[in-house]
Amino acid sequence: MPKTFLKLSLAASAVALMAGSGWAQESSDPIKLTLHDWTGQLITTNLMGEVLKQAGYNVEYVQADYLAQFAGLESGDLHVAMEMWETTGRDAMDASTATGKTEVFGPTGMKAKEEWWYPSYMKEKCPGLPNWEALKDEACAEAFSTAETAPKGRYLGGPVTWGGFDDERVEALDLPFEVIHAGTDAALFAELESAYQRQAPIMLWIYAPHWAPAKYEGEWVEFPEYTAECYNDPAWGSNPDMAYDCGKPFGEIWKVGWAGVKDKWPGAYDAIKAFTIDNDEMGQMITEVDLDGKTVEQVTAEWMAANEGRWKAWIGQ
Amino acid sequence: MRRRPTDERDLSGWAGWALTLALFVGLWLYGGQLFPWAFDYPRSISIPAARWITSFTKWLLNEATFGLFTFAELTRFIAAVLDVPYRFVLSLLSTGFQSGEGSQAVQILPPLSWVAVIGTGAILGGYAGGARLAALVAGCLTFVLVFGQWQSAMVTLASILVAVPLGVAGGLLLGILAFRHSWFERAIRPVLDLMQTIPVFAYLVPILILFGFGPTAAVVATLIYAMPPMTRITELALRRVPAELTDLGRMVGCTRRQMMWRVLVPASKDPLMVGVNQVIMLSLNMVIIASMIGAGGLGFDVLAALRRLDFGAGLEAGLAIVALAVALDRLSQAFARLRNEPARGNGPVARHPYLLSGVALILAAGLAGLAVPALQTWPDAFELSTGAFWSNVVQWINVNFFDTIEAVKNAVLLNLLVPFKRFLGGLPWAGVTALLAYVGWRLGGWRLAVLVASLAGLIAATGQWEKAAITVYLCGISTVFAMLIGVPIGILASEREGVWAPVRIIIDTLQTLPSFVYLMPAVMLFRVGDFTAMIAVVAYAVVPAVRYTVLGLKGVDPRLTEAGRAMGCTPGQILWRIKLRLALPEILLGLNQTVMFALSMLVITALVGTRDLGQEVYIALTKADPGRGLVAGLAVAFIAIITDRLISASARAARARLGLEAA
Numbered sequence: 012m013p014k015t016f017l018k019l020s021l022a023a024s025a026v027a028l029m030a031g032s033g034w035a036q037e038s039s040d041p042i043k044l045t046l047h048d049w050t051g052q053l054i055t056t057n058l059m060g061e062v063l064k065q066a067g068y069n070v071e072y073v074q075a076d077y078l079a080q081f082a083g084l085e086s087g088d089l090h091v092a093m094e095m096w097e098t099t100g101r102d103a104m105d106a107s108t109a110t111g112k113t114e115v116f117g118p119t120g121m122k123a124k125e126e127w128w129y130p131s132y133m134k135e136k137c138p139g140l141p142n143w144e145a146l147k148d149e150a151c152a153e154a155f156s157t158a159e160t161a162p163k164g165r166y167l168g169g170p171v172t173w174g175g176f177d178d179e180r181v182e183a184l185d186l187p188f189e190v191i192h193a194g195t196d197a198a199l200f201a202e203l204e205s206a207y208q209r210q211a212p213i214m215l216w217i218y219a220p221h222w223a224p225a226k227y228e229g230e231w232v233e234f235p236e237y238t239a240e241c242y243n244d245p246a247w248g249s250n251p252d253m254a255y256d257c258g259k260p261f262g263e264i265w266k267v268g269w270a271g272v273k274d275k276w277p278g279a280y281d282a283i284k285a286f287t288i289d290n291d292e293m294g295q296m297i298t299e300v301d302l303d304g305k306t307v308e309q310v311t312a313e314w315m316a317a318n319e320g321r322w323k324a325w326i327g328q
Numbered sequence: 329m330r331r332r333p334t335d336e337r338d339l340s341g342w343a344g345w346a347l348t349l350a351l352f353v354g355l356w357l358y359g360g361q362l363f364p365w366a367f368d369y370p371r372s373i374s375i376p377a378a379r380w381i382t383s384f385t386k387w388l389l390n391e392a393t394f395g396l397f398t399f400a401e402l403t404r405f406i407a408a409v410l411d412v413p414y415r416f417v418l419s420l421l422s423t424g425f426q427s428g429e430g431s432q433a434v435q436i437l438p439p440l441s442w443v444a445v446i447g448t449g450a451i452l453g454g455y456a457g458g459a460r461l462a463a464l465v466a467g468c469l470t471f472v473l474v475f476g477q478w479q480s481a482m483v484t485l486a487s488i489l490v491a492v493p494l495g496v497a498g499g500l501l502l503g504i505l506a507f508r509h510s511w512f513e514r515a516i517r518p519v520l521d522l523m524q525t526i527p528v529f530a531y532l533v534p535i536l537i538l539f540g541f542g543p544t545a546a547v548v549a550t551l552i553y554a555m556p557p558m559t560r561i562t563e564l565a566l567r568r569v570p571a572e573l574t575d576l577g578r579m580v581g582c583t584r585r586q587m588m589w590r591v592l593v594p595a596s597k598d599p600l601m602v603g604v605n606q607v608i609m610l611s612l613n614m615v616i617i618a619s620m621i622g623a624g625g626l627g628f629d630v631l632a633a634l635r636r637l638d639f640g641a642g643l644e645a646g647l648a649i650v651a652l653a654v655a656l657d658r659l660s661q662a663f664a665r666l667r668n669e670p671a672r673g674n675g676p677v678a679r680h681p682y683l684l685s686g687v688a689l690i691l692a693a694g695l696a697g698l699a700v701p702a703l704q705t706w707p708d709a710f711e712l713s714t715g716a717f718w719s720n721v722v723q724w725i726n727v728n729f730f731d732t733i734e735a736v737k738n739a740v741l742l743n744l745l746v747p748f749k750r751f752l753g754g755l756p757w758a759g760v761t762a763l764l765a766y767v768g769w770r771l772g773g774w775r776l777a778v779l780v781a782s783l784a785g786l787i788a789a790t791g792q793w794e795k796a797a798i799t800v801y802l803c804g805i806s807t808v809f810a811m812l813i814g815v816p817i818g819i820l821a822s823e824r825e826g827v828w829a830p831v832r833i834i835i836d837t838l839q840t841l842p843s844f845v846y847l848m849p850a851v852m853l854f855r856v857g858d859f860t861a862m863i864a865v866v867a868y869a870v871v872p873a874v875r876y877t878v879l880g881l882k883g884v885d886p887r888l889t890e891a892g893r894a895m896g897c898t899p900g901q902i903l904w905r906i907k908l909r910l911a912l913p914e915i916l917l918g919l920n921q922t923v924m925f926a927l928s929m930l931v932i933t934a935l936v937g938t939r940d941l942g943q944e945v946y947i948a949l950t951k952a953d954p955g956r957g958l959v960a961g962l963a964v965a966f967i968a969i970i971t972d973r974l975i976s977a978s979a980r981a982a983r984a985r986l987g988l989e990a991a
Contacts, residue, residue, distance in 0.1 A: 039432065048631050069432040074628055075541055076620045078950045082533065083541030103952065157855070158738040167856065171943065172950040191856065194935040194943070197634045197844075198851045204637050205852035208723050209730055222636075301636050 038275045041071035043090045045080050049196075050307070051220050051297050055093040055119065057311045058322075059286055066326040068279050078103050078172075085112040090269045091283060096123045097262025098218070099173050104267055114273075116266035116280075120287030121220055123262040125175070127166065127232040128217035128224075129155075130203075132210050143184065143234045143258075152187040155214045160189040167202055167215035168192050175216065176242070176255045183253035184234075188214070203227065220293040222301040234258030278326070285325040341770070348766045355759040366758035369788045377790045377962075382955030385534050403538040410544045414490045418543075421445065421482040421489075439482070441704040442473050444693035448686055449655065455682040457662035468655040476711035477626065477648035484625035485652060487543055487618065488611050491550040495607040499555045500600070503562025504588060513563065520556040525924070525968035527931045527942065528553055528617050529949045530961025536621060546618035554610035561603035565596035601664030608660055609839065612653045616842045626652075627842065634848045640718040646845035653840035722849045730853065737859050745805060745858055752801045757788040764970065772977035780973060783966040792941065792963040799940040799967060802858060802933070803926040806865035810922050813866070814873025815915065819903070821874065822881035835871045843868055843932050851936055861933035869925040876918025880911030910986065916979040923971045927964055941967075 042063060044056050060070045073089060081103055083089035095104050095115075107113045129140065136154040139145025146152060146164070155164030166188045168177045177190045193199040199215060200223060206213035207227050217223055217231070234257055240247040241257035248256035266283060273280045296310045315322060359366055392399035419425045420440055426433040440448075446469045453462035472481045506513035528549055535552075539545040569592050577591040593600070619627030626645050633641035697704030765781035787796050821828040843864050854860045884907050892902045908915075930942030937943075941960045948957030 041432075048628070048635055050636070069428075073542065074619065074624045078952060079533065079536055079621060080541065081952060082536040086537070086540065088541040103950075106952070158734070159741065159857075170937070172947050192937045193856045194933075194937040194946075197631075197637070197848055198856050198936050200635075200637055201848045201851040202855055205726050205730070205855075208726050211730075 037068075037278055039069050040275070041069040042272070042276060042279055043071050043073045043088070045075040045083075045089050045092045046072050047075070047077045047080075047094070050222065050300050051293055052094045053307045054293065054296050054300065054311060055121075055288070057307050058288070058314065059091070059093055059283060061311055061315060062286070062322045062325060063279055063282060065322070066278065066282060066328075068276065081107040081113065084267070084269050085110055087112075087269050087271055090272055091116070092267050093286075094119065094121075095265045095267045097265065098123045098125050098175075098260065099169075100265075101262075102174075104265065108267070112270050113267060114270045116268055116272075117284050118263040118287075119266055121264045121290050121293055123218060123220075123264050124231070124290075125169075125216060125218040125259050125262075126234070127214060128229055129214050129232065130207055130210075130227055130229040133212055133214075134230075136212070141230045141233045143186075143232050146186050146188065146232070147184075149187060155188070155212050160191075162187070164188040164214060166190050167199065167213065169196065169199065169216045169218075170194055173216075175259060177216070179253070179255040180234075180257075183248075183250045183256040185250070220290050220297055222297050225294060225298040226302055232258075237261070281327070282325045344766075344770070348763065352759050352763050355756055356754070359756060359759070363756075363758070366756040369757055369791065369793060371791075373789070374791050375786075375789045378953075378955035378959045380955070381958050382953060385537075385954045388534075389537055400538060404540060407539040407544045407548075410490070410494075410547055414486065414543055414547060417489050418483065418486040421486050422479065438694070438697065438704060440690065441693050441697040442469075442478055442706055443696065443703050444690045445482070446470060446473070447689045447693065449659075451682055451686045451689065452659060453662070456659060456666050461658060461662055464658055465655045468651040471651045472648045473706050474710065474712050475644045475648065476706075476708070476713065477629070477645055478706055480624070480626045480629050480645065481648050481652060483623075484615055484627065484649070487547055487550070487623055487625065488608070488652070488656070491547050491554065491611045492604070492607055494547070495551050495555045495611065496558055496604050498551065499558025499603060499607065500562050500593075502555070502559040503566065506559065506563045507566040516559070520559055521969050521972075522962070522965050523552055524556045525927065525965035526958070526961040527928070527945050527964055528614065529931050529945045530957040530964075531954075532617075532621060532949055533952050533957065534954045541621065543618075543623045546614075546621050546623035549621070550611050550614040550618060553614055554607045557606040557610065558603040561599055561606070562596075565599035565603075566592050568599070569595045598664060601660060604664070605657060605660050608656050609653065612649060612656075612840050615649055616844060630842050630844055634844055637848065638719065639722055639845075639849055640714040640716060642845050642848070643718055644714060646841045647837075649842060650837050650840045654836060657836075722852055726852055733853050737854055741857075741859050745801075745862070748805060749798065749801045749858075752797045752804075753794065755797070757784075757793045761785050761788070764974075767974060768977070771974060771981060776973055776977060780970045783970055787963045787966055790959050790963065792944070792960060795939070795941045795944055795960070796963050796967060798938070799927075799930060799942070799964065802861060802938060802940055803865065803923065803930070803967075806862050806869055806926050807919070807922050809862070809866045810869040810873050810926070811919060814870040814918075814922070815877050817870075818874045818877025818918075819881065819908075822878045823903075828878065831874065835874050838867055839871045843929065844935075847932065847936060856937040858938060860936045861938045864933055864936070865926050865929045868929050869922045872918050872921035872925055876914050876921060877911070880914025880918070881907055883914065884910045912986070913979045913983045916975055916982060920972055920975040920979075923975070924968060927968050930964060 044060050046053055046056055056072065060072060063070050075083060075089060075092075078100065080089055080092055084092060085107060104113075104115070108115060127143075129137075133154070134140050137145055137148070137151035139148065139151065149162065152164035153162050155166070156162060157165050159165070164187060166177065166181070168190045169175055169192070171192050171194075180186075181188050181190055193202065193216075199217075203213060203215060203217075203223065205211075214232075217229075235241070235248055237258050237260040238247070242254050242260075245252055245254050247254070250256040266286065268283070272283070292314070296314060299305045299310050300307055355363070355366060389400055394402070397405075422439055424435045424439040425437040426435050428434055446466050449469050450462040450466040453465035472478060502516060506516055531552070532549060535545050535549055539548050573591060573595050574587070577587045582591060615623075615625065615627040616630060617627070619625055619631060626649050629645035630642050630649075633639075633645060693703065701707075761781050761784040764784050765777045768780040769777035787793055817831060821831045846867065847860070847864050850860045850863050854863065888906055888910065889902055892906045897905065930938075930940060931945055932942075934940070934942040934946040941964050944960035945957050945964070948954075948960060
């Protein structure tokens with residue numbers, strides 16, 4: 012690191028100490044929190060950042076790609092990522108923590124739910140839903156078909172990079188469906204919006220917390236409940252020869268960050284570890300931003316005004 | 329009598345083609361049992377290039393050292409150096425000058441107000457191109473302002489203003505080196521090809537690790553992508569300087585350095601400015617990708633808006649990028665045409681009227697901004713927005729016309745796309761490689777044959793053949809459509825000046841508007857899949873098809889068309905028999921560029937669920953696997969290079985046939 016930079020930061024910390032921000036007698040270099048491109052994550056990060064600011068820490072928000080950010084977290088260029096989903100980010104997170112340069116700061120309290128989802132109006136055409144066995148019925152599958160997939164139903168899965176084992180699930184449960192992968196989640200919701208406007212058939216991968224389940228009326232398909240054995244042990248479940256004959260796992264949403272945070276900002280480290288919020292609160296805030304047109308800052312400020320006791324406990328006040 | 333030898337050669341040529349094609353078809357239809365290795369590349373002799381590259385990058389990052397410092401420290405140092413001008417420009421345009429960091433930063437000096445930036449733009453426009461240009465630049469910036477894109481646009485502008493001079497300077501120096509030393513030219517040409525054709529996503533992960541996370545890494549990625557045209561044009565321009573000028577330089581006793589900077593570079597100013605223009609355009613193309621790795625700005629706004637399916641906001645941010653591009657492009661072109669005129673009067677005021685009025689404006693605007701905040705930051709209340717209008721338009725089309733659209737789409741998909749995909753997927757790699765070698769040999773001799781065959785062989789050997797076939801299918805079909813749409817439009821535009829003006833605006837917009845903006849509405853109407861991908865690719869690749877057709881037709885020597893008219897040709901005959909034939913080399917160059925544009929869209933189409941090399945690169949990016957990404961990226965580059973070399977060779981042959989150039 013260039014010397015001038017070091018001097019500058021020393022000077023800055025001296026200034027900060029003199030300013031007497033009280034509780035934080037730690038490094039006053041900015042703690043860099045990463046921002047991604049979905050609303051829930053922006054809210055979570057903003058909440059954490061504002062709470063840290065209240066505790067006297069220097070906070071900076073940096074835009075970064077969800078998975079590419081691990082390079083920055085490992086080198087210490089970035090410090091905290093507030094949402095790493097068990098369901099989509101587990102592999103990258105494990106690979107990164109294995110280097111010893113990053114560490115998991117515990118769960119956020121939110122649970123990622125991901126499953127096959129359909130709009131309510133499809134229930135008329137396929138009355139057995141939400142039970143997954145209804146999908147085995149050929150008439151029902153055909154209701155979900157398009158010219159390309161007919162007579163099989165069309166299931167729009169997430170981007171290939173999300174994993175999710177839907178191809179395996181279709182085979183293991185012997186569903187007459189074809190899995191089409193969307194390239195990005197914007198494409199996923201564009202298709203849902205299109206179908207919903209026309210009240211047209213659609214079956215797709217939806218996740219929560221997200222604005223979609225709040226905006227569109229619909230339900231998740233109920234598959235046999237996920238257990239670890241289902242994914243690992245072919246003998247488990249209705250298909251004795253194949254794994255994945257069950258639904259998708261609910262997953263924690265983890266906080267993860269640079270391993271150096273603990274030593275550099277011990278108080279902030281404790282606060283980040285203490286941060287929790289639940290799905291309903293988050294879903295509410297996401298809806299306010301994406302559907303009611305409020306800004307992320309407004310919504311976080313309102314939450315902080317309403318829950319003062321909770322966030323003050325995180326920073327030990 | 330004189331025609332006989334050509335006839336004989338033609339005949340043997342045809343026989344050669346026929347025989348080769350027959351062999352190829354034979355292998356394809358009946359070779360499956362006899363030579364299974366020709367269809368599926370044997371795993372045992374494949375090259376594990378991905379593993380090698382991954383371990384090489386690991387070594388580079390963790391162990392490579394120059395003795396005193398490591399490689400990673402060197403790149404970090406470069407990043408820190410790049411950060412200085414970037415911070416400065418960003419402070420000037422967006423954040424203001426601050427002391428301290430993060431949320432504890434205190435602003436010492438506010439950034440330039442919108443009044444100052446628009447005014448400076450207008451003054452630059454006035455200086456370089458008169459009142460019309462001044463109005464255009466001010467208009468573009470005002471558009472950005474009133475649609476509430478100012479903050480993000482200034483962040484984007486800051487990174488462009490840092491990347492462009494660096495790209496121009498770097499490209500110029502490399503070009504000069506290539507001009508001076510032919511060994512350097514030979515060494516750098518393949519590198520430039522790779523820099524231009526490997527999708528950016530493929531080298532994003534190593535760059536992030538080496539240069540740290542944030543805007544400087546984005547600047548580095550932009551430089552890699554935008555510099556090659558400048559290098560090529562510099563080298564070409566220096567070579568084209570007339571010998572009389574260099575002789576003169578030698579006679580008056582120039583040193584080598586004086587010769588370069590006082591004679592050669594000024595003499596080739598015009599083509600060099602074309603290079604500058606290309607650097608600007610390509611840098612703006614990178615805005616979306618740069619925003620994914622922490623550059624923020626307009627690219628981030630586009631992505632975020634489309635994730636909310638807010639098409640209007642996405643379009644507004646996208647059009648703000650177009651407005652910046654138009655302003656910068658027209659400014660740079662005007663500066664290229666600018667001639668140095670002697671100062672009109674004496675004294676500093678008369679000699680530098682523009683400079684002084686600019687400084688005066690910035691100071692006055694700064695003071696006015698302190699007094700009236702609305703002059704510093706445009707008030708939210710005056711912002712315009714199209715709101716839900718565009719979303720409603722898409723909804724209306726969706727609700728009323730979806731069934732028709734779906735029927736057309738299915739017809740194209742089931743009758744054209746799917747069969748062609750199956751056909752290409754079923755071809756044997758060994759047969760295709762041999763066929764390419766034969767084509768290369770016929771068009772450009774054995775060197776070309778060896779080059780294309782070994783590149784095609786490498787694609788197979790690294791296990792990318794299947795995905796490469798899908799890539800060729802998607803880009804091939806899109807190129808055909810782009811040419812079918814672009815060439816007729818180009819012909820029309822070159823015949824009628826009234827058509828050219830609007831067409832030019834449309835293709836400029838298509839080239840700089842991030843394709844994400846129209847990709848998501850396209851998904852709503854056409855669902856995810858190859859058809860949507862094709863639409864996005866065609867929309868982008870049609871640009872060079874139009875542009876080069878116009879260029880070629882307008883460049884036809886008017887004496888030849890005049891002669892045709894004198895001999896009684898109808899307008900149709902003049903077009904078909906004279907103009908189009910003479911413009912063929914340019915149209916072929918346009919075809920070449922159409923293919924390049926189509927290939928560069930691959931990474932974007934991965935976002936709507938294609939399964940080609942672009943998707944492979946994208947997956948590698950999300951898994952942070954540099955080897956996998958680079959191998960797929962190299963395969964894309966190889967396809968590009970094969971196409972480029974074959975088309976260039978046939979363009980040369982066409983020119984030789986037309987007598988425009990010695991064979």
